[in-house]
Amino acid sequence: MNVLNVGIAILFLMFVGFCLYVAFFRKRLVFSLKDVDMIRTRFAELEKKLHWDPRFVVMEGDKLLHFLFQKLGYKGVLGDSLKRAGRQFSHEQDLWRAHKLRNSLAHELGSEVDIKMARSALKAYKSAFEQCGISFPSHE
Secondary structure: OHHHHHHHHHHHHHHHHHHHHHHHHOOOOOOOHHHHHHHHHHHHHHHHHOOOOHHHHHHHHHHHHHHHHHHOOOOOOHHHHHHHHHHHOOOHHHHHHHHHHHHHHHHOOOOOOOHHHHHHHHHHHHHHHHHOOOOOOOOO
């Protein structure tokens, strides 16, 4: 009976450890095929619009980033999610710059964005998705 209890305790601890790994340390997500298709399509559209409407590219890219954080299980506004989870991304500061640019465009009168800034923001957004397992076709 004692050996059985020890075995059950070991299995329980292994299960808890696995759950903690999935919840806190796993960077890759399992996106549905529909999600992956939507994400790739939206990024392709943003890349096409980069030269014509850089403001739109930054605003929509930030929405995609918010979608990612929702998939990661973070609730609330994107800034709070970035505070909690940003360190898991290798380009955390680039994500912050992109999000602050979005906030400036959304909240400050006369705020402008050029193509170089929008390209940098889009690159940061895309990198976050790549680190979570979404690959993008090369355009080279």
